[in-house]
Structures are given as C-alpha cells and as structure tokens.
Amino acid sequence: MKSEPKIDVYTRVADKIVADLEQGVRPWAKPWKADNATARITLPVRANGIPYRGINVLLLWSEALEKGHRSNRLMTFKQAIELGANVRKGEHGSLVEYANTVTKIDANDDGEVTEHDIAFMNGYLVFNVEQIG
16 A cells, blocks of 8 residues: 655645635635634634644634634544544544754764754644534
8 A cells, every 4th residue: 555645744834825825815814704703713722721823823723714613622633532532533633833943962073062953843633622522
C-alpha cells in the first residue's frame, strides 16, 4: 500500500488561506458576518480552556464557519478518548500549527561547544466538541 506524501504544515496553512481567498472569503475578516455565525464569536480554546493564538485563530474560525460549528472548544483525538468519548465516524479534524525552537549543541574537533537554535513548525489535528460523541 502506497502512503500519501506528507505535506508540511506551511503548505497546508498556505493552501487553506488560498482556498478561502479563491472562494471570496477573507480569513482575517470578522467572522461574525457569516450567516451561520449567529452566536457570540469567541476565540477557539483548547480542552484545558487556553485560547489558541496567531494563525490558529484564523484557521479554526474559518473551519468552524465552513462546518457550521457553534462551539469554540476543541480537543485532540487522544483527549477525547481520555474523557471516555470518541470522535464520530467520518468526522475530519482541523489543522493546528505549533511553532517552537530546539537548541542543538555541537562540539568541534578542538572541543569548542556551540549552540544553535533551530526553529520548527509542526501540525496536529483537533476536533470541535460537536464532532465528539
């Protein structure tokens, strides 16, 4: 069985924004102008209540409007399982990006140690609580 090539997070984020723009959606615009956003608009939050930040807010607002979700709470598949729940069959998660740095320590032949910070971005999927049963 052939596995699909892994698409990096940068590409997925850019593709989502471009797709929204091609449909006439400005992902940075106020989302409460949409017909299905009649409830109070709040920041998307993790299962622990901490709000998402940065591009994740725009991506998750866009996904919520597209899918008609009214709840702003999201969690991973693993978090749903830990709560004794399941993600409903056929549901698709929303991409969330995570950026950070790691410090790489190198030593040359003379024993000199140098540190280099390496930035990275990773992504994972979250599900709106309305997708969990």
